[in-house]
Amino acid sequence: MSGTAVKGNQQLPDEFDDVTAEIKYPPITKDTTEKEFVHKAGNGYMTWVVVAGAGGVLGFVLFMWGVSQMVKWF
Numbered sequence: 001m002s003g004t005a006v007k008g009n010q011q012l013p014d015e016f017d018d019v020t021a022e023i024k025y026p027p028i029t030k031d032t033t034e035k036e037f038v039h040k041a042g043n044g045y046m047t048w049v050v051v052a053g054a055g056g057v058l059g060f061v062l063f064m065w066g067v068s069q070m071v072k073w074f
Contacts, residue, residue: 026040026041
């Protein structure tokens, strides 16, 4: 068997520290539904997906408008 094995008494590499290695979950109660938990755990990533998508579409439309204006010149 080739490769490197990790032993339990070895130190973790430097990129694993207390800040980056910690997983934080949103607070939940017995009344929290699965949908609420997933929404809270997402940390608003869907907002960024929608904003980035809208920005991409707007940028593409602006680019195509610019190309059409340049074609009119020539």
